[in-house]
Structures are given as C-alpha cells and as structure tokens.
Amino acid sequence: xxxxxxxxxxxxxxxxxxxxxxxxxxxxxxxxxxxxxxxxxxxxxxxxxxxxxxxxxxxxxxxxxxxxxxxxxxxxxxxxxxxxxxxxxxxxxxxxxxxxxxxxxxxxxxxxxxxxxxxxxxxxxxxxxxxxxxxxxxxxxxxxxxxxxxxxxxxxxxxxxxxxxxxxxxxxxxxxxxxxxxxxxxxxxxxxxxxxxxxxxxxxxxxxxxxxxxxxxxxxxxxxxxxxxxxxxxxxxxxxxxxxxxxxxxxxxxxxxxxxxxxxxxxxxxxxxxxxxxxxxxxxxxxxxxxxxxxxxxxxxxxxxxxxxxxxxxxxxxxxxxxxxxxxxxxxxxxxxxxxxxxxxxxxxxxxxxxxxx
Amino acid sequence: xxxxxxxxxxxxxxxxxxxxxxxxxxxxxxxxxxxxxxxxxxxxxxxxxxxxxxxxxxxxxxxxxxxxxxxxxxxxxxxxxxxxxxxxxxxxxxxxxxxxxxxxxxxxxxxxxxxxxxxxxxxxxxxxxxxxxxxxxxxxxxxxxxxxxxxxxxxxxxxxxxxxxxxxxxxxxxxxxxxxxxxxxxxxxxxxxxxxxxxxxxxxxxxxxxxxxxxxxxxxxxxxxxxxxxxxxxxxxxxxxxxxxxxxxxxxxxxxxxxxxxxxxxxxxxxxxxxxxxxxxxxxxxxxxxxxxxxxxxxxxxxxxxxxxxxxxxxxxxxxxxxxxxxxxxxxxxxxxxxxxxxxxxxxxxxxxxxxxxxxxxxxxxxxxxxxxxxxxxxxxxxxxxxxxxxxxxxxxxxxxxxxxxxxxxxxxxxxxxxxxxxxxxxxxxxxxxxxxxxxxxxxxxxxxxxxxxxxxxxxx
Numbered sequence: 001x002x003x004x005x006x007x008x009x010x011x012x013x014x015x016x017x018x019x020x021x022x023x024x025x026x027x028x029x030x031x032x033x034x035x036x037x038x039x040x041x042x043x044x045x046x047x048x049x050x051x052x053x054x055x056x057x058x059x060x061x062x063x064x065x066x067x068x069x070x071x072x073x074x075x076x077x078x079x080x081x082x083x084x085x086x087x088x089x090x091x092x093x094x095x096x097x098x099x100x101x102x103x104x105x106x107x108x109x110x111x112x113x114x115x116x117x118x119x120x121x122x123x124x125x126x127x128x129x130x131x132x133x134x135x136x137x138x139x140x141x142x143x144x145x146x147x148x149x150x151x152x153x154x155x156x157x158x159x160x161x162x163x164x165x166x167x168x169x170x171x172x173x174x175x176x177x178x179x180x181x182x183x184x185x186x187x188x189x190x191x192x193x194x195x196x197x198x199x200x201x202x203x204x205x206x207x208x209x210x211x212x213x214x215x216x217x218x219x220x221x222x223x224x225x226x227x228x229x230x231x232x233x234x235x236x237x238x239x240x241x242x243x244x245x246x247x248x249x250x251x252x253x254x255x256x257x258x259x260x261x262x263x264x265x266x267x268x269x270x271x272x273x274x275x276x277x278x279x280x281x282x283x284x285x286x287x288x289x290x291x292x293x294x295x296x297x298x299x300x301x302x303x304x305x306x307x308x309x310x311x312x313x314x315x316x317x318x319x320x321x322x323x324x325x326x327x328x329x330x331x332x333x334x335x336x337x338x339x340x341x342x343x344x345x346x347x348x349x350x351x352x353x354x355x356x357x358x
Numbered sequence: 359x360x361x362x363x364x365x366x367x368x369x370x371x372x373x374x375x376x377x378x379x380x381x382x383x384x385x386x387x388x389x390x391x392x393x394x395x396x397x398x399x400x401x402x403x404x405x406x407x408x409x410x411x412x413x414x415x416x417x418x419x420x421x422x423x424x425x426x427x428x429x430x431x432x433x434x435x436x437x438x439x440x441x442x443x444x445x446x447x448x449x450x451x452x453x454x455x456x457x458x459x460x461x462x463x464x465x466x467x468x469x470x471x472x473x474x475x476x477x478x479x480x481x482x483x484x485x486x487x488x489x490x491x492x493x494x495x496x497x498x499x500x501x502x503x504x505x506x507x508x509x510x511x512x513x514x515x516x517x518x519x520x521x522x523x524x525x526x527x528x529x530x531x532x533x534x535x536x537x538x539x540x541x542x543x544x545x546x547x548x549x550x551x552x553x554x555x556x557x558x559x560x561x562x563x564x565x566x567x568x569x570x571x572x573x574x575x576x577x578x579x580x581x582x583x584x585x586x587x588x589x590x591x592x593x594x595x596x597x598x599x600x601x602x603x604x605x606x607x608x609x610x611x612x613x614x615x616x617x618x619x620x621x622x623x624x625x626x627x628x629x630x631x632x633x634x635x636x637x638x639x640x641x642x643x644x645x646x647x648x649x650x651x652x653x654x655x656x657x658x659x660x661x662x663x664x665x666x667x668x669x670x671x672x673x674x675x676x677x678x679x680x681x682x683x684x685x686x687x688x689x690x691x692x693x694x695x696x697x698x699x700x701x702x703x704x705x706x707x708x709x710x711x712x713x714x715x716x717x718x719x720x721x722x723x724x725x726x727x728x729x730x731x732x733x734x735x736x737x738x739x740x741x742x743x744x745x746x747x748x749x750x751x752x753x754x755x756x757x758x759x760x761x762x763x764x765x766x767x768x769x770x771x772x773x774x775x776x777x778x779x780x781x782x783x784x785x786x787x788x789x790x791x792x793x794x795x796x797x798x799x800x801x802x803x804x805x806x807x808x809x810x811x812x813x814x815x816x817x818x819x
Contacts, residue, residue, distance in 0.1 A: 018613040018675035021407055021487030024468030036673050058493060059486025061404045061611050065397060068613075192466040192485055202493040 001040065001079075001086040009047065009075040010038045015068055016056075024191035025055040027181070028076070031348050034355060041165040047079035048161075048344035051187040053196035054277050055204075077279040084336045087164070089156040096332035100285025104292050107329055111321030118142070119317050129241030129307065133316050136239070142320075146327045153331040154339050161343060170346055174353065178345035182216070182338075185209045199272035208269055214262030218297065221255025241307065253304065259297035266290050282334075289334035296322045363389040363505070364818040365811075366525055366538040368512045368578055369545035370394065371401030372488070373782025373803035373810075375495035377542040379463060380811025382502040386818050389536065390504060391527050393511035393545070394573045398609075400492035401546050402570035402755060402783065402799075405611040407488060408481040409460070409804065410797030411453045418457050419467040422479050426450050429480075433795050436645075440791025448764055449789060449798075452805035457482060460804065464494030476641065481797040487612075488800075510534075512578050515541065517585040521776045540814035543768070544782040544807060547756035548576020549596060550608065555753070558593035565657035567601060569752040572608040579784055582760065587778070588769045590761035591787030596753050597794040598648030603658060603748025604676045616747055617671035619647065620735050621717065622661040623705050624749065626654040629688070629697035631705070636734035639720065640671075645794055652751040659749035660691050662702065665741040670717045678745035687744045704728065706738035755799070757787035766810040777817055779810035 013032055016022065023029045028049050035042055054073050062068035081097065088094035096103045115134075124135040162168075181187065188196045194204035228247035232238040242248045267290045275283050299319035306312045330336065367378045370392030382388045392399050412429050413420050429450045433441055461467070466485040469478065477483075484491045499506065507529060516523040524537040548554045550572045555563035583589050605614035619635050620643075626632055633650050637643055651659040668678075681687035684702055688695035708728035715723050715737055724733045760768050760780040768778040782803040789802060 014673070015613055015675055017673045018615075019487075019611075020672075021484075021490075021612070024485045036669060055486060059490040061487065061489050061609075062613075063397065066609060067606055190485075191468060194466065203497060 001044070002082050005075075005078045005082050006040050006043050009043045009072075009079045012070050012072050012075050013038050013043065013046065015062060015070060016072060019062075021061075022056040022059060025059075026051060026053060026187045026191065027345065027348055028072075029056075031351065034351070039166075043079055044083045044161070045165040045344055045347060047076040047083060048340045049187075049348055050076040050080065051185075051196075051341070052077055052278055053188050053190060053198070053208075054273075055190050055197055057277055058197045058202035071277065073277045074279070077277075077282070080337075080340075081279045081282045083161065084157075084340060087157045087160040088332060088336075089153050089160070093153075093332050096329065097285065098281070100282070100329075100333050101288035103329060103332065104285075104288045104325060107325035108292070108321060111324040112317055113321075115142075115317035115321045115324070119313075128239075130303075130312075130316055131240065133313050134320075136233070139320070142324065143327070146324055150327055150330040154336065157331060157336070158339060158343050161340060162347075165344075165347060168347070168350055168354075170350055171353075174346045174349040177349035178342050181345050182342060185213055185216075188212065199269045201274075207265065211262045211265030211269060214258045215266060215293065216262075218255045218258030218260070218262050219293070221251045222259060222297070222300070223255075225249070225252030225255055249304075252300070256297045256301045256304075260294060260301065263290050263294035263297065267294065286334045289329075292322060292326055296326055363387050363536060363538045365389070365540045365542065365814050366391060366536055367542045367544060368525070369401060369543065369782065369784075370399045370506070370508075371403035371544065371546065371782060371803070372406070372491065372495070372800055373784075373807035374401075374542070374544035375492070375499060376804050376807030377544060377779070377781055377811035377814065378504050379495065379498055379502060380808045381542075381815040381818075382499070382504050384812070384815040384819070386815045388499075388502075388504045389538065390499065390506045391510045391512050391525070392506060392508050394508065394571065396508045398571060398573065399496070399508060400489060400571075401574060403492050403803070404489045405487075405570050405609075406484070406491075406800050407612065408477065408483045408797040409453070409457070409800040410481050410795065411457050411801070412450050413454050413457075417454070417482075418461065419469055419482050420457075420479060424480050429453075432480075433798065436793035436795045437791055438793060440793070442789050442791075445762075445764060445789045449802050449805045452808070453801045456801070456804045456808070459808070460491075463498045465491050466494070477796065511573075512545070514581055515578065515585075515778075517582070517587065517770065517775075520770050520773060522778050539818040540777045540779070542807075542810045542814050543578055543582070543760065543778065543780045543784055544803075544810070545578045546571070546574035546576075546783040547596070547759065547786075548579055549574055549753045549756045551575040554580075554593075555756075558758075559652075562652060562657050565750065566598070566652070567605050567610065567614075567750050567752045568608045569599070569601065569605075569610055569614065569754050570608075574755070574783070576756075579759065582768070582778075586770050587775070588761040588772075589758065590785075591757040591759055591791070593756070593758045595757040595787070595792050597645065597755055597757075597799075598652065598751050598753045599644045600647035600651050600659065600749045601752035602674060602676055603750040605750070605752065610752070613675040614752065615644065615672075616661065616674055616749065617644075618661055618663055618667065618674075618747065619643070619749075621667035621670050621737075622663045623702065623732070623739065624659050624661050625693070625698065625701055626660070627656055627658055627693065629660075629693045629701050631701060631730060632659075634730050634733050636724070636732045636736060638734075639718075641796070647749070648751045648753070651749050657751055660693060661747040661749055662687070662698070662739060663745050664739045665743055665745075666737070668745060674747065678747050680743050680745050682742050682744075684739075684744055687746050691746045691748065702739050705732070705736075706740060709736050709738045712737045754794075755783045755786070757790060757792070759784045759787040761785070762788050762806070764809075765813045766806045767813060777814075779814050781806040781810040 062070040085094040188209035195206040303315040364386040468485040510529040512527045514526040601614040685695045688698040708725035766779045
C-alpha cells in the first residue's frame with residue numbers, strides 16, 4: 001500500500017484522537033479512540049469503516065485554511081481505494097481500479113459483442129421468452145463461471161485484508177452486527193438520525209442513505225429473483241418465462257425499479273457533492289459503476305416490458321452483456337466496497353466485543 | 359441596504375446567532391456582521407463542545423438532575439465569590455429551557471465524550487462540537503431570511519445621547535454604514551490583540567498562545583469603552599489554561615490541551631518545581647496552571663514523566679519529546695541537565711509508598727518533606743524512556759467587557775442605553791469576575807443572546 005497515503009491519514013487520526021468531538025457520528029471514531037498509536041493495518045481498517053458521510057469534515061474546526069488542514073473523509077477515502085487495489089486478486093488486475101470507467105466501457109462493448117455473437121451463432125431452434133433468443137444451457141455456461149470466479153477472487157482479497165489488519169476470530173454475532181448496521185445504513189444516519197452531509201455542504205439529509213438503501217435492497221431483490229428462478233428451474237422443473245405473480249417477478253420487478261431509482265439518485269447526488277471530500281481520482285470510476293448498475297436495472301425492466309416484441313431480441317444481449325460486465329468487474333470496481341465494508345464492520349464488532357471483555 | 363434592517367448583530371458566534379434567530383423569529387429584519395471569513399465563522403464557539411445546563415429531571419443527553427443551587431454553588435467555588443449573583447442565577451435558570459430551544463433549531467447532542475464521563479450529568483455535549491452547533495444556527499438563520507455578511511468587521515459605532523446612531527463596517531475594501539433601530543454586540547473579548555493583553559499583563563503576554571479565533575481583537579469593545587459605555591471586569595482577568603507549548607499562536611483549540619500534569623513533575627526553565635502538580639484532578643486544575651506558567655520565567659513550563667505514566671492520560675496532538683536518560687531529555691528540552699537530575703532525584707527521594715496509586719481518584723500518594731509538595735499521584739520518575747512536554751499559557755477569552763443588566767442592556771453614565779444590548783464573551787465579565795466553570799460560557803451566550811434578541815426586537819417593533 002502507499003505509505004504516503006497511510007502516513008497522511010495517520011497524521012490526521014492523531015489530531016482526531018486528541019479532539020474527539022466527532023465521537024457520536026459513526027463507527028470510525030469509537031474505533032479510532034480505542035488506539036493510542038496507529039499501525040498501518042489500523043489505518044486501513046478505519047478507512048474501510050468510513051462511509052464517507054462527511055459529518056466530521058463539516059463539523060471540524062481544523063479544516064483548511066487552518067494549518068492542521070484536516071480532511072479525514074478524503075484521507076480515508078484515498079487509503080480505502082488504495083487498500084482495495086493492494087488486496088485485489090490476482091494482483092495484476094488491481095490496475096483496473098485506476099481505470100474503472102474505461103474498464104466498464106470496454107467490458108460493456110466486449111460483453112455486448114460476445115452475447116450478440118452467441119445469440120446469433122447459437123440461436124436455439126425453439127424456446128419461450130428469453131430462451132427463444134438464447135438457450136438456458138448457454139446462459140448457465142456463461143454466467144456460472146462469471147459469477148463464481150469473481151466471488152472467489154473477492155474471498156481471496158478479503159483474506160489478505162483480514163491478515164493485514166491483524167486477523168482474529170469472528171463470531172456469528174459479529175457478522176450479524178455488521179449485517180444489521182449495513183441493513184439500516186447506520187453509519188449514514190449521522191449519529192443523531194438526521195442523515196449525512198453530502199449534496200449540500202453541512203445540511204444533514206437522508207437522501208444518500210435512502211438512495212443507497214434503494215440500491216442495496218433493489219440489488220438484493222434482483223439477486224433473489226435470479227436465485228428463485230434457478231430454484232424453480234432445477235427444483236421444480238418450472239421454466240421461464242414466469243408470470244407476474246411468480247417469485248422471480250415479484251422480486252425482480254420491484255427490485256429492478258428500486259435499483260433504477262437508487263442508482264439514478266446516487267449518480268445525481270454525486271454530481272452535487274464536493275469531489276475533494278472523497279478520493280478525487282476515483283470519482284469517474286465510481287460514477288461509471290453507478291451508471292452501469294443503473295443500466296443493468298433499466299435494461300432488465302425494459303426487457304420485461306418488451307416480452308414478445310422484436311425489441312426483446314436486441315435488449316437481451318444488452319442486458320446480459322451489462323450483467324456480465326458487472327459480475328466480472330466486481331472485485332476490481334466500486335462493487336468491492338460492499339465486501340470490504342462488511343468485513344471492516346464485522347471486525348469492528350469483534351474488536352468492540354473484545355474491548356468490552358477486558 | 360443602508361436602512362433596511364431593524365437589528366444589526368455584531369459578531370457571528372453562538373451568542374450573536376441566538377440573538378439574531380430570536381429577533382428574526384419575532385419578525386425583525388436582521389443583519390449579522392461577522393468579521394471572519396466563512397470557514398472561520400463562529401468565533402470561539404467553533405472550539406466549544408458543551409453547554410452546562412440546569413435540569414430538574416433527565417433532559418436530552420443529561421442524566422439525573424442538576425439544581426439551580428448546585429449549579430450556583432459550583433460557580434461560586436471556581437470564581438471565589440467574584441460573581442454577580444443576580445445575573446448568574448438568571449443564566450442558570452434560563453439554561454433549562456434553552457436545551458430544547460437549541461434542539462428545535464438544529465443543535466444535536468451526544469452522550470458525554472470519552473474522557474469526560476464526570477460531566478454527563480451537568481454538561482450537554484454538542485454532536486461534532488461547537489462548529490456543528492454554529493453550522494446548525496447558520497442554517498436556521500438562512501431559513502429565517504437573516505442576512506449574513508462575512509469578512510465585514512465593524513470599525514465604529516456612533517454613540518450619541520445614550521443610543522447608537524449608526525454602525526460603520528468595512529467589506530471588500532470599502533466602508534459601509536448602517537443605521538438599524540437596535541444593535542446587539544456579541545463580538546467576544548479582546549484576547550487576539552496581544553498588544554492589548556501586553557498593556558494589561560506586561561510584556562509576558564507576548565508569550566501567551568491564543569486558543570481560539572484570531573478575529574476577537576476587541577475593536578468594537580474598545581470603541582464603545584472609549585465613548586463612555588460602561589465597562590466591567592479587570593483587564594488581567596481571563597480564562598487561561600496550560601497547553602502544549604508547540605500549539606499554534608492562534609486557533610489551536612481543544613487538541614492542544616495536555617492532561618499529563620497530575621502524573622508528572624513540572625519544572626520551569628531553571629529545572630525547578632514551582633507548584634503541587636497533584637493538588638486535584640486535572641479538570642479542576644488545568645485553568646490555574648495557565649496563570650502558574652504565566653508567572654514563570656519566559657512563561658514556559660516543562661512536564662516530565664516516565665514510561666509508566668505515558669498511557670494514563672488522553673493522547674496529545676503532538677508526540678512527547680522522548681529520551682532514554684534524563685540528561686538527554688534535558689538536552690532536548692534545553693534545560694540544565696544537572697539541575698533537572700537533581701530536581702528529579704530530590705522528588706524521587708521524597709516519594710513514599712505508591713501501592714495506593716489510583717490515576718483517576720485523589721489517592722493521597724504524596725511526597726513527604728518536599729517543597730512544594732506533590733499531594734496525590736506522587737510516584738518516582740525512574741522508568742526509561744523519559745518524556746517531556748513544554749507548557750505555555752493559552753488564553754481562551756478575556757473578562758474585561760461591557761456591563762449589562764438583567765435585560766442584557768448596556769449602559770452609559772449610569773443609565774441604560776436605549777438601543778444597545780450585549781451577549782456572550784463580550785459581557786461575560788458582568789457575571790464572572792474570575793475563574794471559569796466548564797460549559798458556562800455557552801450558557802451565558804445562549805441565555806443572554808436570546809434575552810438580547812428579545813429586547814432588541816421589542817425596541818425595534
């Protein structure tokens with residue numbers, strides 16, 4: 001990892017540790033105040049706990065032009081971004097993080113082309129719904145490895161992360177605590193429940209928290225839709241297309257709508273927020289990622305709306321190409337944040353539990 | 359814009375904002391003239407963190423109860439009786455209804471900060487500190503249509519026939535003049551004008567550090583006093599604490615505090631001890647150490663601790679000076695090595711049984727036969743590495759100010775001025791003659807800010 005980024009975050013954390021005014025905002029400060037000296041791993045852990053809510057920045061009496069020049073959200077964002085690169089597996093793909101926008105664009109073009117070609121070359125003789133354009137077995141052959149390999153890569157990244165921040169034994173309770181926190185987006189509540197500072201300087205608002213929740217729950221519902229389809233297909237021999245009142249549609253349609261709204265909202269908020277309170281170099285890649293998710297959800301909804309029309313034949317490879325890009329880039333794009341954040345929060349729950357025992 | 363305002367509020371900190379908000383809510387057109395640029399708005403309120411509040415039952419973040427009498431007794435203890443009882447009780451009684459008022463205007467509280475648990479009953483801590491409070495009030499002010507001018511220092515007020523006829527301020531290099539119906543002065547003390555401090559304290563004051571805003575230079579205060587507006591307080595009285603000697607000249611704020619004195623010996627530049635370091639727990643003693651250090655040669659003190667005490671206090675913003683021997687430490691601190699070793703040796707020899715040592719309570723682990731004694735936490739300084747900090751006097755705010763009555767109204771020639779009110783540090787000397795009670799400055803600012811706003815709007819309407 002880059003020592004200068006860690007060193008700058010450490011300089012700032014030492015000032016924060018002598019002040020402590022921000023203790024109530026989020027999980028970062030109780031974790032920070034437990035330490036007297038900050039090892040590199042401690043700084044990495046703090047960076048991944050930080051949700052960039054910016055409450056501490058706007059409340060800070062030491063931001064520029066003060067000579068202490070604190071900007072903790074930025075310092076931690078830079079370390080966080082750098083840590084994902086440092087722990088990416090295989091290491092050779094880490095540089096995709098620096099070119100996320102380009103990677104997503106190239107991925108999309110290649111993904112579309114591949115799926116168009118497959119759809120053209122291997123068009124089934126018969127089949128209903130999507131399967132009129134692409135057989136079920138072909139989709140499985142493409143997407144099973146495209147889903148599982150990135151997950152394996154993420155697992156290896158998280159293992160490296162865990163070792164570098166100090167290791168230790170997690171309990172189910174720790175994971176549950178992290179899950180609950182993520183489920184409520186507790187760290188974007190601001191401690192007082194008024195939300196975070198993002199799109200309008202020091203005004204607290206729930207906008208980012210709610211759009212993120214729409215994105216998170218929308219994404220999970222879309223995932224549940226696909227999973228329930230798989231179960232219906234293999235477990236019950238029920239094949240797509242499914243009716244409106246089937247599980248895949250009951251999850252998928254509202255999930256897609258939520259994901260659409262959530263990502264559109266997040267992208268809009270991002271245009272309003274001060275880029276200098278995050279990692280400015282990562283801005284474009286993050287935006288590209290949000291727009292990719294938006295495209296995934298929008299094309300999915302359109303595909304459903306276009307069922308039975310000629311447009312479906314065009315929309316299917318577009319949608320699947322975007323999904324493929326999203327899956328493959330998960331370990332090397334902003335999507336990695338969810339996995340690292342969960343790990344960091346579980347670790348914080350573990351450390352807090354151990355501190356209570358002492 | 360010249361005459362379009364009913365009320366001008368001079369200053370942009372807590373007291374100014376409370377006055378402006380109160381007046382604007384009652385329908386007045388209010389102008390805030392803040393000398394600082396926007397990032398430094400809020401005066402010393404930026405650096406504050408809590409509000410001392412009377413309450414008869416659990417209130418907001420505050421536990422249990424804190425009666426008027428107990429609050430007043432606490433105040434008398436720190437001011438040695440130099441207190442205007444009438445105004446002090448007014449501030450104390452007013453504090454209880456302030457807390458919900460503050461919350462309604464966007465101020466958010468949090469449980470006591472780590473290291474301040476002893477204050478959870480008496481002091482309500484602002485989430486994010488005083489700048490968070492200031493931000494919330496500016497949001498509220500904007501919603502009320504209050505006009506805020508930044509970098510608009512007031513240079514002069516026309517006092518005529520017991521009233522203010524006009525205000526002159528500069529902005530963007532030009533002088534402007536406004537003639538509001540009523541004026542509230544809430545522009546703090548004069549501590550950032552070190553020449554003024556030096557006139558009161560002598561040249562020693564040039565070595566003082568100013569903990570808060572560099573914009574509180576007392577320009578408005580001096581202008582009013584010169585024109586005969588009644589003054590209160592003694593120019594040498596101020597809230598001054600001992601802080602890390604490496605702190606910036608201005609605006610170091612909370613992080614420059616050092617909590618290690620009770621576990622140390624403190625020497626002057628001749629490596630001589632000069633006061634009982636273990637007299638009481640640090641929150642009750644840090645304020646007197648500002649004056650103690652100010653009385654030493656070159657206004658500097660040196661804290662010496664050893665390895666076993668390093669983790670007993672809150673971390674410091676700058677790391678301590680570290681050395682493997684006392685001689686080396688003396689070298690790094692520019693102290694005479696032989697004298698420092700002798701002082702430590704003498705101190706160590708006077709330490710007795712340390713088995714009762716307890717870092718957070720008065721433990722009576724004391725020296726015997728030593729002058730000055732150390733009456734608690736006296737453990738010999740023996741374990742390398744040794745650590746040192748320099749201590750300097752850090753001034754928070756000055757007490758010389760405008761004399762006000764229970765309506766926050768200023769006076770001239772023994773008669774109340776018809777359209778001038780004052781709130782916050784600029785009139786705190788009307789209540790505090792000396793000493794300080796944590797969180798009371800924000801109480802005075804909030805209570806008297808609201809009173810000033812209420813009275814000003816009553817006059818303007």
